[in-house]
Amino acid sequence: MKKQLSANEQIIANDVMRYKKNTLASALALLGLVFNCLYFTVLYAMPKSEFTTISIGFSVLLTLVVLLTIFLSSEGVKGYNKKFAIVLLVVAVFQILRIFYYPLMGIRDNLLIDADSLHTIGYFGYYPHDSSAFFFTLMLVYLLASAACLIASAVWGWIVADRLEKFQAKLDSGEADVMEAVRQLNAEEEAQNKNNAQAAPLKPAEREVQ
Amino acid sequence: MPEVNIRHLDKIYDGGVQAVYDFNLDIHDGEFIVLVGPSGCGKSTTLRMVAGLEDITKGELVIDGKDCTRMPPKDRDIAMVFQNYALYGHMTIYENMAFSLTLRKEDKMVIHRKVMAAAEILDLKTQLNKKPRQLSGGQRQRVAMGRAIVRNPKLFLFDEPLSNLDAQLRGSMRRELMLLHRRLNATIMYVTHDQTEALTLADRIVCMSMGHVQQIGKPIDLYDHPANTFVATFIGLPPMNMFNGKVEGGDFVCDWFRYPLDERQLKALEGYDGKEVILGVRPENIVKDGPVSLSVTNNENLGMNTLVHGKVAGQKNIVCKFAEWSHYKFGDEIRIGFDAEKVHFFELPSGEIPGKALL
Numbered sequence: 025m026k027k028q029l030s031a032n033e034q035i036i037a038n039d040v041m042r043y044k045k046n047t048l049a050s051a052l053a054l055l056g057l058v059f060n061c062l063y064f065t066v067l068y069a070m071p072k073s074e075f076t077t078i079s080i081g082f083s084v085l086l087t088l089v090v091l092l093t094i095f096l097s098s099e100g101v102k103g104y105n106k107k108f109a110i111v112l113l114v115v116a117v118f119q120i121l122r123i124f125y126y127p128l129m130g131i132r133d134n135l136l137i138d139a140d141s142l143h144t145i146g147y148f149g150y151y152p153h154d155s156s157a158f159f160f161t162l163m164l165v166y167l168l169a170s171a172a173c174l175i176a177s178a179v180w181g182w183i184v185a186d187r188l189e190k191f192q193a194k195l196d197s198g199e200a201d202v203m204e205a206v207r208q209l210n211a212e213e214e215a216q217n218k219n220n221a222q223a224a225p226l227k228p229a230e231r232e233v234q
Numbered sequence: 235m236p237e238v239n240i241r242h243l244d245k246i247y248d249g250g251v252q253a254v255y256d257f258n259l260d261i262h263d264g265e266f267i268v269l270v271g272p273s274g275c276g277k278s279t280t281l282r283m284v285a286g287l288e289d290i291t292k293g294e295l296v297i298d299g300k301d302c303t304r305m306p307p308k309d310r311d312i313a314m315v316f317q318n319y320a321l322y323g324h325m326t327i328y329e330n331m332a333f334s335l336t337l338r339k340e341d342k343m344v345i346h347r348k349v350m351a352a353a354e355i356l357d358l359k360t361q362l363n364k365k366p367r368q369l370s371g372g373q374r375q376r377v378a379m380g381r382a383i384v385r386n387p388k389l390f391l392f393d394e395p396l397s398n399l400d401a402q403l404r405g406s407m408r409r410e411l412m413l414l415h416r417r418l419n420a421t422i423m424y425v426t427h428d429q430t431e432a433l434t435l436a437d438r439i440v441c442m443s444m445g446h447v448q449q450i451g452k453p454i455d456l457y458d459h460p461a462n463t464f465v466a467t468f469i470g471l472p473p474m475n476m477f478n479g480k481v482e483g484g485d486f487v488c489d490w491f492r493y494p495l496d497e498r499q500l501k502a503l504e505g506y507d508g509k510e511v512i513l514g515v516r517p518e519n520i521v522k523d524g525p526v527s528l529s530v531t532n533n534e535n536l537g538m539n540t541l542v543h544g545k546v547a548g549q550k551n552i553v554c555k556f557a558e559w560s561h562y563k564f565g566d567e568i569r570i571g572f573d574a575e576k577v578h579f580f581e582l583p584s585g586e587i588p589g590k591a592l593l
Contacts, residue, residue, distance in 0.1 A: 033343060036343050036346050036347060037343060039346060039350070040342060040343070040346045042363075043326070043328040043329075043346075043349075043362050043363060044328075044342075202350060203350065203354055206347045206350050206351055206354075209347055210347065210351065
C-alpha cells in the first residue's frame, strides 16, 4: 500500500519535479515512436502490394512528420510542458485514424501480398502463408500500441505538469516553503533517530556495565 | 564526527621511491587539519592514502575506532574534493550532487532533502538546474563540496581545492570554507601548497618536506616558533631572512654585521660559543634605525605596507616589511635593526635535514 505523505513530504515530493525530468512520460512517447517505426517497416516492406502507388510517397512524408513530432513532444513532456501533452494526444488520435486506411483496407479487401519476399524487422518468425491479413493485423496492432503509448504519455505528462504548475504557484505565493519543509523533516528524522537510539536494547557489554 | 588516528604511515612506490616517511597524526573531532608543503613533499600522497586511493605500505589508519588501513575507499565513509572539481558535465548540478546517493539507492525524497540542504548551505539553490559548464570556477568548486556534504561523511578530504581559482575568488572561497567548517563542525583534512590558505583555515598545520613531517602545530606556533629552518622559510610571506654566522663572545657574528645577543638569547645559545648557527628574522620584525646598513634595491608599496628589498653590506639579499608607506629609491642606504624578541636562531642544516630551532 502506498504510504500516506505528510504535508511536508508532499512539498518535497512536488519539489523534486523542479529538478528532475519527467522521464516516464518521455519514455512512453518514445515507445509510441518505436511502435510507429515497426508499423512502417511492415508497410514499406510490401514490394508488390497494392500500396506501391503515388500515395506511398505521401505516407512516407507523413511518417517522417509523425516521427519528428513525437520525438520533439517527448522532449517537451520531459520538461513538464503541457502543450506537448496535447500534441501527443493529437498524434495519438492520428495514429488511430491511420488504422482505417492501409491496415483495414488490406484486411477488408483481402489484399494479397508476396509473403516470401517480405523482409522486415517489424516481424520475425512464423507467418501463415495463406493469409496476408496477418500482416495487416500486425500493422493495426502496432498503430494501436503506438497510440496507447502516446495517450499514456500525454495523460501522465499533463497530470504531472499540472501538479508542478500548481506547486510552483504555491511556492510563488509563499504558501509552500521547501527549505522550511526540509528543516522540519530533518528535525523530525533527528528526533526519531534519537528515540530509536534510546529504545535500542543494550549490548551485553553495556548491560554488564549498568 | 569521529577521530582519525594515523600511525607510522609510510608510502613506498614500486621501484623503491619513498614518498612519505613515518607520518603520525591524531585528528580530533571537528578539527581542520591542513597539510602544507612544496610540490612533491608527499602531502597529496598522504591524503590519498587516507582516502584509500593509494595503498598504505606501512603503518595504520584508524577512523572512528575502525581500522581502515586495508579497507576499500567506498567503505571508509570519506568524501574527497579534488582540485579539478571532477563534476559530470552531462548532468545538472542537482544530479551531480545527488549522484552518490542515487548510487546508494537512497529514497529520492531523502536525496532531495539532502541536496536542498547542501545547496542552501553553499548558496547553490538557483543553480541546481544548470550544467557545470554554465557555472564559474568558484561555483563548480562549491558543487564539488556539495557533493561531499550530502554524503555526510566521517571525514572530508580536500586536495588543493582552490588552486584552479583566481586570487580574488580564492580569498572568498577561503572564507566560505571557514564558514562551512563552522556550520558543519566537520573533520577536515586539507592539502595545499598555499601557506595563506594553511594559516587562515587550519586549526592545526602539518608542514611537510620531502616526505617528512617537519612540524605539526597551530598556525601561530608555526609562524612564531618554527621548529627548523625549513618551516621558518616556508611559512611566512615574504620568507624569513636567514644569516649564517657564528656565536662569538656574546655576539652573533656574520660576514655582514655583528649582532649583540641579550641574556635570553645567550641562554638559548649556551654551548654554541664558537659554533656556526643561523640567525633568522622575519621581514616585519626588521625595524628602521639600527646598526645594520642596507642598500635598497627595490621598494614595493603594497598599500597597507611596504616591502623594501636590499643588500646587507652590499652583499646579502634580504627583504624588510615596513608598516608605513616608504619612498626609497634604488641605491639608498638605510639603517636597520632587528626586534630582539622576534629573532630566531637555528642550527646549521645538515645535508637535507633542516637546522633545528634553538630559539
